[in-house]
Amino acid sequence: MKQLKSMMLLLIASLAFTATKAQDSKTDTFKVWGNCGMCKKTIEKAAKTEGVEKAEWNRETKVFTLVYNPAVMSNEKIQKAISAAGYDTEKFIGDDKAYEKLPGCCHYERKKKQENN
Ligand SMILES: [Cu+2]
Numbered sequence: 001m002k003q004l005k006s007m008m009l010l011l012i013a014s015l016a017f018t019a020t021k022a023q024d025s026k027t028d029t030f031k032v033w034g035n036c037g038m039c040k041k042t043i044e045k046a047a048k049t050e051g052v053e054k055a056e057w058n059r060e061t062k063v064f065t066l067v068y069n070p071a072v073m074s075n076e077k078i079q080k081a082i083s084a085a086g087y088d089t090e091k092f093i094g095d096d097k098a099y100e101k102l103p104g105c106c107h108y109e110r111k112k113k114q115e116n117n
Contacts, residue, residue, distance in 0.1 A: 025053050025067050028075045032057055032064040033088040035108040042106070046085035047078050064089075088112075
């Protein structure tokens with residue numbers, strides 16, 4: 001009887017595990033251009049929208065780590081939100097007006113600065 005009980009517990013535990021696995025979130029990484037700690041705040045704030053569990057930008061590597069629910073949010077939408085805040089991402093060029101409004105320390109070197117000049 002005791003054995004049956006532990007078997008049941010094990011079954012329930014594995015079922016619960018499968019259930020959480022089914023609605024697994026997705027982890028993506030992409031590059032976001034930026035400078036300092038302020039950039040980090042702005043970038044992460046812009047990315048934290050619906051369906052986003054984790055938004056973290058690494059100042060040194062410029063790599064942005066995104067954990068989100070793909071059923072609600074998409075990588076592209078997040079990158080768009082970041083670019084709207086004035087930051088260049090792998091897919092989008094940051095909004096120029098938003099970029100100009102950034103504090104001086106945040107005027108990072110633009111992704112395509114040297115092109116078409
Ligand atoms: Cu900055």
